[in-house]
Amino acid sequence: MNDKLEQIKQKALSQHVPIMSDDSIRYIVTSLLTAQCKSLLEIGTAVGFSSLFIAQEINDIVITTIERDEDRYRQAKENIIEMNLKDRIDVICADALTYSCNRMVDALLIDAAKAQNKAFFDRFFPFVKPRGIVIVDNLDFHGHTENIEELKDRRNLRQMVNKIKTFEKYIASRSDLSVERVGIGDGLMLIRRIGHSFNFDK
Numbered sequence: 001m002n003d004k005l006e007q008i009k010q011k012a013l014s015q016h017v018p019i020m021s022d023d024s025i026r027y028i029v030t031s032l033l034t035a036q037c038k039s040l041l042e043i044g045t046a047v048g049f050s051s052l053f054i055a056q057e058i059n060d061i062v063i064t065t066i067e068r069d070e071d072r073y074r075q076a077k078e079n080i081i082e083m084n085l086k087d088r089i090d091v092i093c094a095d096a097l098t099y100s101c102n103r104m105v106d107a108l109l110i111d112a113a114k115a116q117n118k119a120f121f122d123r124f125f126p127f128v129k130p131r132g133i134v135i136v137d138n139l140d141f142h143g144h145t146e147n148i149e150e151l152k153d154r155r156n157l158r159q160m161v162n163k164i165k166t167f168e169k170y171i172a173s174r175s176d177l178s179v180e181r182v183g184i185g186d187g188l189m190l191i192r193r194i195g196h197s198f199n200f201d202k
C-alpha cells in the first residue's frame, strides 16, 4: 500500500468510516487475479479505499463503485483524482437499490448495507458474466452471527444478523451456485456459477 493510500485508510479509520480489513482486501485481490477479472462492480464505496487498493494492485482492472452517501461520494471522488485513478475507477452517487446497471462485469463486490445483501445480489447478479465471481463481505458481522443468542435485547441488531444468515442460507440453497465461505477478516463469501471455470478471455 503506498503512502497516499495509507493516509486515506488512516483518515477513514479516524473518522469511523467503515472500510475493509487488510486481510479481506488482500483475499479479494487474490480472487480477482485468480479469476482474471478485468471489470468490477462494487456496491459500497465509502471513501474509495477498497476500490483504490484493488486498482493499485491490478493494473488492468476497471471499477464502477456505487455510494449513496453524498459526503463519502465526494471524498471518494477526490481521493480517486488525487491517486490518478479516475480513468479506471468510476464512482457513482446513487442508491444501489434503485441504480440501473447497463453492462456486464467480471466481478461483483457487495460491501454496503448488510441487511440488503440479498436485494443487492438479486439486482446485480444478472450482470455478472457466466464465469464471473461475486464476493460478499462482513458475513460474521463482528462475530454477532455466531452469537445471536446474546442479542436478545438488541432487536435491530438481531434482525440485521438474521438477514445476513438468511442470505447465506439462500445462496447455499441455490443449486446453480458454488459457495466458498472464507474465515478471513469479518467473514467473506465467494460465489460462482457451477460449471464455469475462471477465464474471461472468451
Ligand SMILES: C[S@@+](CC[C@H](N)C(=O)[O-])C[C@H]1O[C@@H](n2cnc3c(N)ncnc32)[C@H](O)[C@@H]1O
Pocket (backbone or CB within 6 Å): 018, 019, 020, 043, 044, 045, 046, 047, 048, 049, 050, 051, 066, 067, 068, 069, 072, 094, 095, 096, 097, 111, 112, 113
Ligand atoms: C462498509 S462501507 C464500504 C467500504 C468500502 N468498500 C471500503 O472497504 O473502502 C459501506 C458503504 O455502503 C454504503 N451504502 C449502504 N447502502 C447503500 C446503498 N443502498 N447504495 C449505495 N451505497 C450504500 C454506505 O453509505 C457505506 O459508505
